[in-house]
Amino acid sequence: MTTTESHNTSRTAAPLLRGRRILVAKPGLDGHDIGAKVVALALRNAGAEVIYTGLRKSPQYIARVAIDEGVDAIGLSILSGSHCELVAQVVERLRESSAQDIVVFVGGTIPAADHSRLQELGVRGIYTSDMPLEQVVLSVAQSLN
Amino acid sequence: MSDAMMAEPRLSQISPSGIDVPVRVGPSAIDTDAIGEPGAYPFTRGIFADGYRGRLWTIRQYSGFGTAEESNERYRFLLNRGQTGLSVALDLPTQCGLDPTEDMARPEVGKVGVSLSTLAEAEILFKGIDLSRISTSFTINGTAAIIYAMYLAVADKQGVARSTLTGTIQNDILKEYVARGTWIFPVRPSMRLIADSILYSNRETPRFNPISIAGAHVRDAGATAVEELAYTLANGLAYVDELLRRGGDVTQFAKRLSFFFYVHMDFFEEVCKFRAARRIWARLLKERYGVTDPKAQHFRFGVVCGGSSLVAPQPYNNVVRVAVETMAAVLGGAQSIFTCALDEAYQIPTEFSAELAVRTQQIIAYESGIGRSVDPLGGSYFVEQHTDQIEAAVLKVMQEIEDYGGVEKAIEEGWIQMRLAERALQRKLDIDSGEKVIVGLNHFRNPDEINTPGEVFSLDPLAAGRVIERHQQVLQTRQQSAVDRSLQRLANVAAQDGENLLPYLVDCCHAYATVGEMVSTLRTQWGEFHEPVRL
Numbered sequence: 001m002t003t004t005e006s007h008n009t010s011r012t013a014a015p016l017l018r019g020r021r022i023l024v025a026k027p028g029l030d031g032h033d034i035g036a037k038v039v040a041l042a043l044r045n046a047g048a049e050v051i052y053t054g055l056r057k058s059p060q061y062i063a064r065v066a067i068d069e070g071v072d073a074i075g076l077s078i079l080s081g082s083h084c085e086l087v088a089q090v091v092e093r094l095r096e097s098s099a100q101d102i103v104v105f106v107g108g109t110i111p112a113a114d115h116s117r118l119q120e121l122g123v124r125g126i127y128t129s130d131m132p133l134e135q136v137v138l139s140v141a142q143s144l145n
Numbered sequence: 146m147s148d149a150m151m152a153e154p155r156l157s158q159i160s161p162s163g164i165d166v167p168v169r170v171g172p173s174a175i176d177t178d179a180i181g182e183p184g185a186y187p188f189t190r191g192i193f194a195d196g197y198r199g200r201l202w203t204i205r206q207y208s209g210f211g212t213a214e215e216s217n218e219r220y221r222f223l224l225n226r227g228q229t230g231l232s233v234a235l236d237l238p239t240q241c242g243l244d245p246t247e248d249m250a251r252p253e254v255g256k257v258g259v260s261l262s263t264l265a266e267a268e269i270l271f272k273g274i275d276l277s278r279i280s281t282s283f284t285i286n287g288t289a290a291i292i293y294a295m296y297l298a299v300a301d302k303q304g305v306a307r308s309t310l311t312g313t314i315q316n317d318i319l320k321e322y323v324a325r326g327t328w329i330f331p332v333r334p335s336m337r338l339i340a341d342s343i344l345y346s347n348r349e350t351p352r353f354n355p356i357s358i359a360g361a362h363v364r365d366a367g368a369t370a371v372e373e374l375a376y377t378l379a380n381g382l383a384y385v386d387e388l389l390r391r392g393g394d395v396t397q398f399a400k401r402l403s404f405f406f407y408v409h410m411d412f413f414e415e416v417c418k419f420r421a422a423r424r425i426w427a428r429l430l431k432e433r434y435g436v437t438d439p440k441a442q443h444f445r446f447g448v449v450c451g452g453s454s455l456v457a458p459q460p461y462n463n464v465v466r467v468a469v470e471t472m473a474a475v476l477g478g479a480q481s482i483f484t485c486a487l488d489e490a491y492q493i494p495t496e497f498s499a500e501l502a503v504r505t506q507q508i509i510a511y512e513s514g515i516g517r518s519v520d521p522l523g524g525s526y527f528v529e530q531h532t533d534q535i536e537a538a539v540l541k542v543m544q545e546i547e548d549y550g551g552v553e554k555a556i557e558e559g560w561i562q563m564r565l566a567e568r569a570l571q572r573k574l575d576i577d578s579g580e581k582v583i584v585g586l587n588h589f590r591n592p593d594e595i596n597t598p599g600e601v602f603s604l605d606p607l608a609a610g611r612v613i614e615r616h617q618q619v620l621q622t623r624q625q626s627a628v629d630r631s632l633q634r635l636a637n638v639a640a641q642d643g644e645n646l647l648p649y650l651v652d653c654c655h656a657y658a659t660v661g662e663m664v665s666t667l668r669t670q671w672g673e674f675h676e677p678v679r680l
Binding site for chain 1: 238241250252257327365566567569574676
């Protein structure tokens, strides 16, 4: 795990997220991490302090890191089709620790049919690879303000 | 939508790999000696003198999901529709070495592929399929040696002679550390496992490809065509060096090394990438390792068309993309082709889209006639010059990796991963800005377009339960003492560096040891890869 200092070198976004801490995490076994890294870089470029977990983390681990690091939001990247189960588990772990105020957003291969289920779980943003990064950053910023 | 997206896009002078492409190329661009003849060193024009006239490429569709029964049914469907080889997609627990009953595994059982947790599953998966006649490709890496051992065990059970087996295991761990993420063990023992499986396969299954050194995933993750080739060739050399360290004979094992690439949309960049790849590889083997046997200099490769070049908006456009890419693969001389289905950008293909993907290849093979003459683009001023340009650019990136200290160091320290992430960010920003044109996504959108075709594939939600149930049955009915003995022997051999691990893995499979048990046994001896996270 690494913590990256926030700095504003963005081509795409104003420093909307200055002073915010965001955990980008890969729950489950899916190894496709480039989307997570691209979003992490974009959030960092927009002023956030971004922590990236690395691959194959359990929901317990992700919730614990989020709480220990005092993050404002968790971005979960899932491309294996297991998003509903994994998001539910992360949200449950946060709730158990009374940390449900941490904003959760999800990126990856997320079929439209599953959006309402994820929203019911409390997910504040759902992002797919087709979406412009600027829009993703803006949406994350709005969900934090 | 920004102004850039509204304006009529212009043709870029710079190729996606950053090569400055001249508008006109003349005869002075051609170096006839470097080109050579098809079937002759340095194989720029192809490894076979008779091209596809001798043998067509293999039509091989990646497929597998849910239980072994469901996948077996899909395989028979594809074989029935004229597919000539199987390509097995495995689920993530199998790829990461976890049994379906483990906590981390449960949400992923049967999702992106079929679960093969014991020999019992493999027996069902290949039921009614004659393994001596059909070649089978497995996209498996972290547990490749185990799945290969399981395939041998199934063949033994079917009474098929091992020497007749054909197919491929991907078995390319280096790119997993960089892009695909199904690593388990640290780099060194992983390299041993790969070398052991290659050397064992050369003896036991001489017609089998025990490795498919893959650039496709690195490409998918953001690498350019040039970087895809450079990283892959650098990995290839690392495997050659490891095999030599373990006493392999390069003339023998090099004949069974195979490669796997993406074909993207930039047509000539792709065609020339493959022409350059053959030439660079042949020269490296000759000049660096003294290989003179032409068969051991051959660069054989399969491709996947589609993948990250497919987009969800206006999905029927993807049919056209796959057709263009397939033509580039054929003109580049691919040995096997996997065409993605039009809905592959967002789901497991339906039977309709899977069939259309196979038909695309058949139309190009039998109607277009582009495979009739070997390397029909050979001698084109532009194609030859572009091949030279790509070759030079690839060698430059390979040199950068060597200067850093080699691929193993570059991977362990996360250097290649970081370069790739930066590249991916740039690519994404270029798409967002409309500078890189993707029709239907950032240009030429239609306000009332249909964004998904009607039919949607859905996985049987109960499949995972059936997988877990049968796994538990196997645990109860197998002979536990035989399992314990075989795992203990595996542990003993893994603890020392000398002996080949493969015979012991085959014994474990025959005893119905689980993939998770075999991996745990090895992990106890070797530990786990520590992922460098650099952003």
